[in-house]
Amino acid sequence: MRIGSFFCLLVFFCLNLKAQNYPSNYFRYPLDSAVNLVSPFGTLRDNHFHSGSDLRTNGKEGLVVYAAADGYISRIKIQSGGYGKAVYIDHPNGYTTVYGHLQKYHGALVRYIHQYQYKNKTFEFDKIFDKPLLFVKKGDTLGFSGNSGSSTGPHVHFEYRDTKTEKIINPAFFGVLPYDTLAPFISQLVFYKFVAEGLMPKQRLIFAKNKLVQEDSFWVWKDTMELDPEMYGVGVEAYDFIHNAKDPKGIFGYTLSLNGEQIFKHELNRFGFDETKYINTHIDYPYYKLERTRIQKCFVDDGNKFSNYITNKSKGKFFLNTGERGFLMLKVYDVNGNNAQVKVYYKVGSNRIDKERQNYLATLKGKKALYPLQTNYIRAAGFEAKLDPGDFYDTIYYYLKVLPRIKHVWAPVYQLHQALTPLHRNMDIAIKVDGIIEGLESKLELVYFNKEGDNPRSMGGNYNNGWVKGKASNFGNYSVLIDTVPPSLKQVFININPDPSDTLLWTFEIKDNFTGISSYEGYLNNRWILLDFDGKNNLLTYRFDEIYEAAKNDALNQANQGILNPTLELRIRVSDPKGNQTEKLFIMPFNGF
Ligand SMILES: [Zn+2]
Structure with a gap:
């Protein structure tokens, strides 16, 4: 009884937190379009839960990205992988917005970043502003959407964080909520039996939809399941459909109740970056590794400290006694409240010799x-x-x-x-x-x-x-x-991210056989130049800037001194982490630009 009432209190608290504490009309959507998501917050991924919402840009780059509200630039981070070109804004109401995978920045940001990169002789950097320097108004252009960093297609990665704790919050609470009246669906339930402490054998009872009948607002598993007098836990594979998306997305939350009493609840509300790897115990990891299908558990392993669960004392696991009959109800829902429910009746047989259990225990000997x-x-x-x-x-x-x-x-x-x-x-x-x-x-x-x-x-x-x-x-x-093999380096004549203003550039392909690239630097007529490194395409790009202008002057001076074919000298050095280095001198024709 006491557990039950404590539990209700927690649920009540949670709903209140969601409804009251997050301002849903304060921020604007950072693109010109209506809310349209490629991948929502919390999507289950390799080694992490997706930390933001991926905003659809219709496969294009170069869309204007706007500041979601007034504030100041609190961080600029540029990486050859990760979020690529990213910018963070701190807002006076205690939240931070993050915009990732940009193609390029706009306005004062461009000037600040260019100066910073030349001063520190680095393309990649992570600058956190202790004091506000660059202020923005709601709707100011921050930059243009792109595909930089480890992004696998053009989109904007957009995040809300609690400024103080840096915990990431579901953007749906702030209004990044797609139009969605479609219900999610459950594709399988798995019953796990616990044998040794915290360990599971491979016994699974797989559900399929053709074995269900509909009853009011939920589905019922046709047959009564026969279970053993053991400790059980349940897992679920479920997806959500949203409008304007061909592929199914992840669900927002799910609950499991046993004979009418809720024993487990999970919702992707907010989490810290130090929690994100709990994905590997949140899902049935071995099954995912073997089948590439993610079963989400309705119980919490002892080592799982992910903060989005509400459970009872036994953390969602339940013990069944011989002769017992009952039912389980599993509900999955999306962030708009559309849901799907399935009810499963069970009866518990008597203890029997369990070959699978014996075999399993034998493997531990x-x-x-x-x-x-x-x-x-x-x-x-x-x-x-x-x-x-x-x-x-x-x-x-x-x-x-x-x-x-x-x-x-x-x-x-x-x-x-x-x-x-x-x-x-x-x-x-x-x-x-x-x-x-x-x-x-x-x-x-x-x-x-x-x-x-x-x-x-x-x-x-x-x-x-x-x-x-x-x-x-x-x-x-x-x-x-x-590893004694240095990286390869050659000039290539492609522009992987076509941008009409990017016609004046040189591109190089750099690759390492094994360890990866750890450093790269270039000099034009002995002056350090800014090389943009696109890690996933192995491309180094130099966009003509003031250093090119200076080199052009060198060439003009040569011409004035009577040298017939003045050239520019471009030296590039690339290393891997084992200190294997390639250095090449490219004689670039001076073509009078
Ligand atoms: Zn993303």
Whole structure:
């Protein structure tokens, strides 16, 4: 009883927070169009929940992006990946808006950024303004929509944050709410049985829609489910349709009740960036890795500290007794309140010999355990790993194997557990090197293999006293490689982001074989120039600016001194993290621009 009433109070509080505290008419939509989303807040993604709303720009770049309300520029961040060209505005009402993947900035921002980049000799930077310097009015042009950073298609990434805590808030509460009268749909329910503490065998009862009948406002699973006297948890796969979108989106929230009493509720209201990786325990991670389908849990794992759940004492899990009959009701809903509900009747049989359970428990025999609340050390000859408290979600029964040697590695391949078990934070890994050619120590790094010897992925790391030490974001197969290959660099004649004002530019393709590009710099007639690095397209671009004008003057002076074909000297240097460097001199014709 006490749990029940406490629970109601929480729900009441939550709805109030949503309705009262967020100003829904204060901000304008940052584009000229009506609200139209490519991807809403909270969309389930690899290793994170989507932190904003992706605003549709109809596949185009160059749309005007407006300040959502009065305020001042509080941060400018430019990256070759991530949000690309982004700008943040702090508003006097305590919220921050963020605009990402811009093609370019406008007005005073352009001048400020250009000066900043030349002064600090860097294209990429993250400038946080302690004091207001650049003020904006609601509706001022900030820049133009683009596809910069790690964006995979033109759109604007738009966020609302609480300025003080930097927690990201669902933009729907501020009016970024698409017209939507379409109900979401549930495509499967999964019943998980808990066997060992916090562990699940692969027993699933999959639902399909053709087995349902409609009753009033909800669906009923036709057959009564037969369950065992065990601890259960439920998972759901569900999507939402919105108008003007061909593909289904994620749902906003869902609740599970057992015999009429709500035992679990999840809503994507707000969260901190330090919480976003809980996605890996919010969903059935192994199933996602194998099937690419995300089942959202209606229970909370012990190691799951994501702040958007409201649950009872048993965190959404429930124990069923022999002979018990009852029903479960699952409701999913979108941010407009459209919902879908399914009711499932069950009856509980008596204890039986459960082969699956026995097989599962047999696989744990002889394995060592890692515990999520303590520091765990894994040590073997030539291999060490360390996992700190909070690095993973639940007790893990692991194995460590030394695999047969493969070509080109400088240490054995170590297989630590398997990649279907998620990590919340990177763990420390150290591998002893077999033998090394003197002078090449700094070129050694850790590598990760999906399978044995397959697709090596750089993990970075550094050599120290016979070992290479670094971080691993996944369990799996590791070894050591040596990287002595410098990045490639060549001039190309393409403009990947066509912009009519961008006709005066030079473009270069830079690629690294393995580790990636860590630094790049260019000089035109020995003067540092601003090179825009587009990481996903491997493109370096120089847009003619005052340095070009200066070089042009050099050329005119040469011409005045009687030199027949004056040229411009462009020197570009590109490095990878292992210090492998390529430097090229391009003699650019002076064409009288
Ligand atoms: Zn986005």
